[in-house]
Amino acid sequence: MSLSHPVTFASGGAKLDRATHLRGATKRLLRDKQARLLPLSEGRVLMEQGDGWHRLAWVPTTPDTLKLTREAPIFLGLFEDTPVFAADFSSIAPERLERSFIAGAKLHDLRSVAGEISAGEASVAATAKGVLGWHATHLFCARCGAESRPEEGGWRRRCVECDGLHFPRIDPVVIMLVTHGERVLLGRQEAWADRVFSLLAGFMEPGESIEDAVRRETREEAGIEIGRVRYLACQPWPFPSSLMLACAAEALSTEITIDTQELEDATWVNKSDLPDILAGKHQQFAAPRVSAIARIVLSAWAMGEIPDFD
Ligand SMILES: [Zn+2]
Numbered sequence: 001m002s003l004s005h006p007v008t009f010a011s012g013g014a015k016l017d018r019a020t021h022l023r024g025a026t027k028r029l030l031r032d033k034q035a036r037l038l039p040l041s042e043g044r045v046l047m048e049q050g051d052g053w054h055r056l057a058w059v060p061t062t063p064d065t066l067k068l069t070r071e072a073p074i075f076l077g078l079f080e081d082t083p084v085f086a087a088d089f090s091s092i093a094p095e096r097l098e099r100s101f102i103a104g105a106k107l108h109d110l111r112s113v114a115g116e117i118s119a120g121e122a123s124v125a126a127t128a129k130g131v132l133g134w135h136a137t138h139l140f141c142a143r144c145g146a147e148s149r150p151e152e153g154g155w156r157r158r159c160v161e162c163d164g165l166h167f168p169r170i171d172p173v174v175i176m177l178v179t180h181g182e183r184v185l186l187g188r189q190e191a192w193a194d195r196v197f198s199l200l201a202g203f204m205e206p207g208e209s210i211e212d213a214v215r216r217e218t219r220e221e222a223g224i225e226i227g228r229v230r231y232l233a234c235q236p237w238p239f240p241s242s243l244m245l246a247c248a249a250e251a252l253s254t255e256i257t258i259d260t261q262e263l264e265d266a267t268w269v270n271k272s273d274l275p276d277i278l279a280g281k282h283q284q285f286a287a288p289r290v291s292a293i294a295r296i297v298l299s300a301w302a303m304g305e306i307p308d309f310d
Pocket of ligand 1 (some may be wrong): 142
């Protein structure tokens with residue numbers, strides 16, 4: 001099924017042609033006068049901004065620019081037919097980066113501005129953040145510990161000693177709309193802002209199906225048994241490297257037993273309370289952030305877009 005509200009970071013990806021056949025031609029494409037590069041630093045993205053809008057701050061791929069990057073830029077692909085790259089400028093001071101290219105451009109946390117950039121740019125920025133974040137934490141070979149170097153436009157690393165190849169990692173996370181009739185199971189973690197409750201979620205483990213992971217995580221975190229599970233939608237979530245797999249899950253039991261290591265609280269919430277919660281008008285509960293798939297799924301369920309199990 002598809003949700004009527006676009007999923008942040010997942011929609012608009014069609015505008016980026018990853019052009020994998022060109023990854024070996026990165027050096028030539030970097031010299032293309034049309035080529036543009038998106039600067040990132042410590043996971044934040046350089047953006048231009050105005051009243052209620054942000055847009056990615058693309059800069060030319062000149063030698064002066066390239067000498068400031070920590071490693072060779074990543075070839076993201078062709079965006080509206082232009083070769084586009086992303087590069088990590090974490091080795092220079094953030095203030096210097098902000099001053100270097102476009103007047104007024106600032107580094108931003110992608111989650112906080114996701115609602116103010118276009119779907120296509122959000123998707124491109126999420127790709128850049130995900131792959132650059134992987135490079136920053138995988139400088140050495142996991143097999144032998146020697147240095148590794150990027151190749152194929154930054155889509156893999158090769159060990160200089162043992163020739164081992166390493167690829168960007170993605171960590172799948174199941175996130176569940178657990179329902180029992182007209183009620184949905186929501187939980188909160190201690191670190192979250194006051195009153196925020198969200199869908200339960202957890203990392204998948206090797207050897208697990210998506211359905212198995214939904215059942216295990218719901219049982220572990222809240223003591224609820226799950227019957228049928230249905231896939232809904234997914235969201236790349238590069239904070240740092242998750243892929244959120246949203247599912248509808250049918251609760252077979254209702255008595256909550258919380259795993260206090262994972263959750264501070266969990267409760268059943270009536271569907272009729274969701275409009276107020278989503279509008280920020282509820283006394284007891286607040287919704288997850290606008291860009292999160294949890295909120296998009298909760299909104300869709302509240303509006304009757306997600307069919308019941310019976
Ligand atoms: Zn090695």
